[in-house]
Amino acid sequence: MNFEIILEAWPLFAKGVWITLHLTVLALSLGFVIALPAALSLHHKGRFHRVWGAYVYVFRGTPLLVQTYLIYYGLSQFDWVRSSFLWGAPGFLDGTWLGAVWPSLKSAWWCALIAFSLNSGAYQAEILRGGLAVVPEGELEGAKSLGLNPSQVTRLVLLPSALRRALPQYGNEIVFMLHGSVVASVITIQDILGAGRTLNARHYVAYEGFLTSAALYMAITFAVVWVFRLVERRYLRHLNIRTAKPKGAGAPGIAGIGGVAWR
Incomplete structure (x- = not known):
């Protein structure tokens, strides 16, 4: 093991860490934007719930590597x-800031971001749908009794409660997306593995x-797990999810990072 060449290449790994984190955070954020309407439509059996269901089925049923290859x-x-x-910014945008950030399918970075976002969106949709399904009916009835309309009930009660209950699974999804980002290296992106x-x-x-590369991924994963343990301890204590168990038989809960329920 030659530590000297590792130290010499540290700037290269630092850049790889930045690219990996940047890509992962953006993919998770865009995935959430996709997942929110998908989960609500699937939960309420909305007008386009079959379309969203097909999207979730396809992107959860195929490997991320294949999806990235198909797009790139x-x-x-x-x-x-x-x-x-789709291949580049229109000519009139040349030399402008919008032209510089225009999403182009000839860019490996943009193709990876699109693939990762669509993949994460499908998984997050199922995570959020599961959270919506376990919100107690009493919370919703209480909100309605206060005179809240359906939109307010969804925005102020249903979604916050579902997101809180889905926190452990969201932690798993972050770790999964972080590990899945190694796919970017096969399409020439210099991430950590690259x-x-x-x-x-x-x-x-x-x-x-x-x-x-493995050591860096482990360090980042440990940091994510540690942060989510703190968040779960703060926001899930009253729900008896993993952090609290009644005397006797263990209470049913949501498997999360602490239970090592990783995909």
């Missing part, structure tokens, strides 16, 4: 994609790059 390599095979705004591969290729070594 597959869409570029269509002439109409390469000649449309930095490890570069180190191995540059110095003709077999283990140093991969072991350093």
Whole structure:
């Protein structure tokens, strides 16, 4: 184990950590934007619940690597994609800030973000739907008795209660998305694993790059687990989820990070 070359490559790994965290946070955020209407529609059997159900089924039923390949390599095979705004910013935006940040399918980074967001959105939709399903009916009836309309009940009571109950699963999803982000390295993105591969290729070594990458992923995962333990302790204590059990038989709860219920 050559620690000298690892220290020399530390700026490369630091950049990889930033890219990994940046991609993961954005994918989780965009995934939540997708998951919110999907979960509400699935829970309430809304007008488009079959469409959302098909979306969730497809993206949960296929590997993230295949989804990334289809978006990065597959869409570029269509002439109409390469000649449309999907392939780059319109000409009149050249030289502007909007043109610089325009999402383009010829960019590996944007393709990875799209694939990760759609994948995470499907999983988050199921997580949130599960949270919505276990909200006690008494909470909703109490809100209605106070004169709240259906929209207010959903916004002020149903969603906050569901999100609180779904916290452990959201922690699992963050860890899953963090680990799944290694897929980005196969489409030329220099994330943590990409930095490890570069180190191995540059110095003709077999283990140093991969072991350093593994250590960084473990450190980030530990930090996520620790933060969610604190959050769960703060917001889930009164729900008796994992943190509190009545005397006698264990109380049913939601499996979460503390129970190592990772996918």
